[in-house]
Amino acid sequence: xxxxxxxxxxxxxxxxxxxxxxxxxxAIVGLVLFAGLAVYLDAVVQExxxxxxxxxxxxxxxxxxxxxxxxxxxxxxxxxxxxALGYRSVSAVKQPGQMSVAGSRVDVYTRGFQSFEGSEPAxxxxxxxxxxxxxxxxxxGEVVMARIEPLMIGGIYPAHNEDRILIRxxxxxxxxxxxxxxxxxxxxxxxxxxxxxxxxxxxxVNVSAGGVVQGGSTLTQQLVKNFYLNSxxxxxxxxxxxxxxxxxxxxxxxxxxxxxxxxxxxxxQDGRRAVxxxxxxxxxxxxxxxxxxxxxxxALLVGxxxxxxxxxxxxxxxxxxxxxxxxxxxxxxxxxITEEQAGLNIAKPLDVTVRGTMAxxxxxxxxxxxKRQLRADYQDEDLTSEGLRIFTSFDPLLQLKAEQAxxxxxxxxxxxxxKEMEAAMVVTGAQTGEVLALVGGRNxxxxxxxxxxxxxxxIGSLIKPAVFLTALEQPQRYSLxxxxxxxxxxxxxxxxxxxxxxxxSRVSHGLVPLHEALSRSYNQATVRLGVDVGVDKVLQTVERxxxxxxxxxxxxxxxxxxxMTPLQVTDMYQxxxxxGFNTPLRAxxxxxxxxxxxxxxxxxxxxxxxxxxxxxxxxxxxxxxxxEGTGRSAYNQIPSDIRLAGKTGTxxxxxxxxxxxxxxxxxxxxxxxxxxxGQTRLTGATGALQIWSAFMAEAHPNSLSEVPPGDxxxxxxxxxxxxxxxxxxxxxxxxxxxxxxxPLPGPGCRPLxxxxxxxxxxGRVMDVIRGWLQ
Amino acid sequence: xxxxxxxxxxxxxxxxxxxxxxxxxIPVVDSGRPVSNExxxxxxxxxxxxxxxxxxxxxxxxxxVLVPDGEGGSxxxxxxxxxxxxxxxxxxxxxxxxxGGLQEDEQxxxxxxxxxxxxxxxxxxxxxxxxxxxxxxxxxxxxxEPQVLFRLAQVRLEQGDAAQAEQLAQRGLSYASxxxxxxxxxxxxxxxxxxxxxxxxxxxxxxxxxxxxx
Numbered sequence: 010x011x012x013x014x015x016x017x018x019x020x021x022x023x024x025x026x027x028x029x030x031x032x033x034x035x036a037i038v039g040l041v042l043f044a045g046l047a048v049y050l051d052a053v054v055q056e057x058x059x060x061x062x063x064x065x066x067x068x069x070x071x072x073x074x075x076x077x078x079x080x081x082x083x084x085x086x087x088x089x090x091x092x093a094l095g096y097r098s099v100s101a102v103k104q105p106g107q108m109s110v111a112g113s114r115v116d117v118y119t120r121g122f123q124s125f126e127g128s129e130p131a132x133x134x135x136x137x138x139x140x141x142x143x144x145x146x147x148x149x150g151e152v153v154m155a156r157i158e159p160l161m162i163g164g165i166y167p168a169h170n171e172d173r174i175l176i177r178x179x180x181x182x183x184x185x186x187x188x189x190x191x192x193x194x195x196x197x198x199x200x201x202x203x204x205x206x207x208x209x210x211x212x213x214v215n216v217s218a219g220g221v222v223q224g225g226s227t228l229t230q231q232l233v234k235n236f237y238l239n240s241x242x243x244x245x246x247x248x249x250x251x252x253x254x255x256x257x258x259x260x261x262x263x264x265x266x267x268x269x270x271x272x273x274x275x276x277x278q279d280g281r282r283a284v285x286x287x288x289x290x291x292x293x294x295x296x297x298x299x300x301x302x303x304x305x306x307x308a309l310l311v312g313x314x315x316x317x318x319x320x321x322x323x324x325x326x327x328x329x330x331x332x333x334x335x336x337x338x339x340x341x342x343x344x345x346i347t348e349e350q351a352g353l354n355i356a357k358p359l360d361v362t363v364r365g366t367m368a369x370x371x372x373x374x375x376x377x378x379x380k381r382q383l384r385a386d387y388q389d390e391d392l393t394s395e396g397l398r399i400f401t402s403f404d405p406l407l408q409l410k411a412e413q414a415x416x417x418x419x420x421x422x423x424x425x426x427x428k429e430m431e432a433a434m435v436v437t438g439a440q441t442g443e444v445l446a447l448v449g450g451r452n453x454x455x456x457x458x459x460x461x462x463x464x465x466x467x468i469g470s471l472i473k474p475a476v477f478l479t480a481l482e483q484p485q486r487y488s489l490x491x492x493x494x495x496x497x498x499x500x501x502x503x504x505x506x507x508x509x510x511x512x513x514s515r516v517s518h519g520l521v522p523l524h525e526a527l528s529r530s531y532n533q534a535t536v537r538l539g540v541d542v543g544v545d546k547v548l549q550t551v552e553r554x555x556x557x558x559x560x561x562x563x564x565x566x567x568x569x570x571x572x573m574t575p576l577q578v579t580d581m582y583q584x585x586x587x588x589g590f591n592t593p594l595r596a597x598x599x600x601x602x603x604x605x606x607x608x609x610x611x612x613x614x615x616x617x618x619x620x621x622x623x624x625x626x627x628x629x630x631x632x633x634x635x636x637e638g639t640g641r642s643a644y645n646q647i648p649s650d651i652r653l654a655g656k657t658g659t660x661x662x663x664x665x666x667x668x669x670x671x672x673x674x675x676x677x678x679x680x681x682x683x684x685x686x687g688q689t690r691l692t693g694a695t696g697a698l699q700i701w702s703a704f705m706a707e708a709h710p711n712s713l714s715e716v717p718p719g720d721x722x723x724x725x726x727x728x729x730x731x732x733x734x735x736x737x738x739x740x741x742x743x744x745x746x747x748x749x750x751x752p753l754p755g756p757g758c759r760p761l762x763x764x765x766x767x768x769x770x771x772g773r774v775m776d777v778i779r780g781w782l783q
Numbered sequence: 784x785x786x787x788x789x790x791x792x793x794x795x796x797x798x799x800x801x802x803x804x805x806x807x808x809i810p811v812v813d814s815g816r817p818v819s820n821e822x823x824x825x826x827x828x829x830x831x832x833x834x835x836x837x838x839x840x841x842x843x844x845x846x847x848v849l850v851p852d853g854e855g856g857s858x859x860x861x862x863x864x865x866x867x868x869x870x871x872x873x874x875x876x877x878x879x880x881x882x883g884g885l886q887e888d889e890q891x892x893x894x895x896x897x898x899x900x901x902x903x904x905x906x907x908x909x910x911x912x913x914x915x916x917x918x919x920x921x922x923x924x925x926x927x928e929p930q931v932l933f934r935l936a937q938v939r940l941e942q943g944d945a946a947q948a949e950q951l952a953q954r955g956l957s958y959a960s961x962x963x964x965x966x967x968x969x970x971x972x973x974x975x976x977x978x979x980x981x982x983x984x985x986x987x988x989x990x991x992x993x994x995x996x997x
Contacts, residue, residue, distance in 0.1 A: 590953075617957075
């Protein structure tokens with residue numbers, strides 16, 4: 010036995026001798042390979058974790074809402090915007106993000122923010138309203154002005170991309186970390202990357218539940234999986250994941266790993282945009298900054314980690330609530346919250362924002378404009394990865410009104426609109442040239458053909474102000490009351506043809522004052538005037554107004570056979586609205602880097618193209634369009650004491666219906682037509698003007714200023730003849746003229762001595778004489 | 784026994800590998816401030832913003848503007864934002880206790896005045912970009928106020944954009960009828976801007992207009 014044993018031992022030793030060498034070699038080779046792998050993985054782990062961890066798409070913001078006494082803003086609009094920003098209604102405001110509405114007063118605790126215009130502190134203020142105006146602010150003492158943080162209106166993503174709002178761990182709301190650890194990885198703060206205990210427990214739970222209920226992955230492993238690896242489920246990948254998790258824990262603190270996890274985790278899909286991280290999820294589901302979230306909201310997000318689409322609170326509200334309540338119960342079981350807290354929070358609704366409200370809507374037309382402007386100045390890669398912050402002039406309240414105006418007008422038009430009819434609208438600040446709202450089609454949520462920017466259509470009578478402006482620039486020849494001839498005219502046209510323009514009514518009006526030819530949109534008078542001043546001059550005027558074109562100088566151009574997009578029309582009318590100064594339309598105010606550095610400014614720029622006195626006369630003429638001409642139906646919706654200026658546009662066979670007009674503060678251009686250029690059966694007045702008026706009625710525009718610039722003189726003239734007159738005469742009106750070109754006053758019509766009794770006496774005498782003669 | 788050794792070795796290698804990496808083992812500090820709405824807030828987790836520069840403060844007087852005179856020197860001109868010291872003699876429709884009985888016109892002037900004051904401070908601190916932002920903000924509130932246009936034109940001139948300075952001053956002039964002192968200042972600025980652009984004849988003309996206005 011002994012021998013045998015020893016023999017066996019010898020044999021064993023021999024065996025070992027023979028094999029151990031090989032095994033050792035194999036082990037060493039394996040170790041070297043393993044070491045190589047580990048070193049490689051380690052480099053991967055560190056490189057990605059220490060560099061710029063995420064490509065963050067640029068975020069686009071609306072204008073910040075300004076508050077000051079005298080600001081035009083109704084209480085309801087204010088509350089609408091605050092709600093969109095996720096301010097919660099409470100009975101008494103105690104912390105940022107809360108508001109309290111009582112009668113004509115709104116108390117709000119603003120959140121404060123930083124922008125290129127300096128930082129705005131978080132503060133408690135009371136805003137008092139009267140009708141459409143803010144009448145006063147008060148806070149800690151008298152507050153002169155305050156701003157509300159701007160609404161985020163979109164981002165710039167490549168076709169398929171992750172979007173996120175980066176947060177720091179210290180911005181996490183109470184219970185977020187506790188809940189996450191409780192639900193996903195209870196040993197997180199104890200383990201070294203992988204948790205055998207966790208795996209064991211998960212296995213036990215899964216077996217006893219008869220299915221996969223709990224995963225054994227630690228938060229670190231989950232982070233590694235999402236951050237470094239693809240999602241296949243092979244064992245090799247599991248192994249790599251475990252090694253990398255351990256390496257990550259070796260290098261970085263639990264806090265750093267947790268913070269990365271909070272920013273990395275996938276929490277939902279928004280069309281082609283993937284919602285990553287708790288920062289963005291908080292905005293996406295609640296329209297609130299993360300740190301403001303309450304326990305029940307935190308629990309919902311944490312519950313969603315397991316399956317963002319399975320527990321989508323908008324699509325699967327019941328399932329999401331069950332999951333959320335389970336998370337709350339787990340917190341209670343672990344003693345993080347009391348039973349009472351759990352009960353209270355389980356009773357709460359999901360509180361997610363409703364799709365389509367201002368808090369959760371898209372503005373494809375405006376975003377399209379922003380992207381085009383940015384792409385001219387930036388590389389695509391910078392826009393989609395550098396986390397730029399883009400501040401724009403977008404006004405969500407005016408946008409809402411513009412969209413509603415389009416909707417209302419379509420409703421009113423009813424069957425006349427038909428299915429094919431489309432619309433576009435541009436709203437800008439009349440003095441600033443900033444784009445405030447943009448509607449690219451009948452369905453403002455549809456991101457496709459952006460008619461406001463790309464539908465180039467004949468402008469019809471919208472061209473006429475350019476004709477009249479060219480004339481008024483010659484004060485020695487033309488004033489608002491110069492008679493112009495509205496009678497049939499035949500002109501040679503291209504290729505030996507002739508052209509005989511007709512008035513819309515097919516009636517000629519003979520000699521009419523210039524302002525009337527404009528306000529009634531008489532074609533024949535306009536063509537005669539245009540030919541008189543020169544078609545080429547008129548086309549030059551169009552360019553000076555801000556629109557470059559390559560139109561041939563045919564007379565037909567005088568009636569708007571040239572095409573423009575709604576945005577170009579806006580550019581053209583902007584020059585009229587802002588006193589003859591061309592201001593390039595702007596939508597972006599500023600671009601900041603992720604670090605808050607100013608990358609580029611888009612400063613306010615002006616260039617004087619026309620004399621302000623001439624423009625003042627044009628505005629007078631165009632205000633008559635509204636008061637007594639083709640635009641007067643606007644006053645069915647807008648108070649008559651608001652002075653407005655505008656022009657209708659209708660093209661041949663009623664294919665396009667245009668209206669462009671402005672108040673002192675707002676310029677709006679509306680278009681109605683069909684994409685196939687078919688007939689609309691609408692004129693500018695029956696179509697686009699209805700949209701425009703509906704918008705202006707809700708926007709409460711400021712009355713157009715009647716304060717004349719220098720170089721304007723007023724004179725009394727006969728309304729019918731245009732000759733100088735006297736206030737005592739009938740049919741006499743006061744008219745503005747270029748100073749120095751006023752007509753001489755006519756003789757008064759009331760003699761110095763009242764002659765009525767004399768006449769009466771004379772009449773009696775005559776009767777007596779007649780009596781004698783008989 | 785061997786598996787133990789292997790485990791030990793593996794552990795050693797892991798540690799070695801861990802230490803061998805590029806970054807050292809110090810927890811990484813997230814470089815670069817994150818970009819977010821979060822970040823725009825000064826709420827939880829944010830260091831309280833340093834005392835804001837643009838937080839407007841009500842000042843009691845008008846804004847003192849240094850206006851270059853014809854001889855190239857400068858003189859202080861005291862003027863009031865929003866035309867003419869308050870005209871309104873009618874009592875404000877509502878006089879909340881906190882407003883201190885200010886007339887409505889004065890209240891309206893509040894934000895513009897405050898922003899002009901901020902811009903003045905930013906300008907004297909050499910921060911022309913912020914001064915410009917404040918003035919553009921003021922212009923959005925009072926687009927027809929020539930005083931704001933005048934100040935913006937001044938800042939543009941300092942920023943080296945003489946062409947825009949001239950244009951902005953011209954725009955100011957189009958709203959300044961009936962305000963001779965301001966007209967003179969604006970013409971003076973036009974003159975400077977033209978001089979800067981090498982247009983001395985135009986500058987001389989503008990100086991003439993400045994004198995006439997006064």
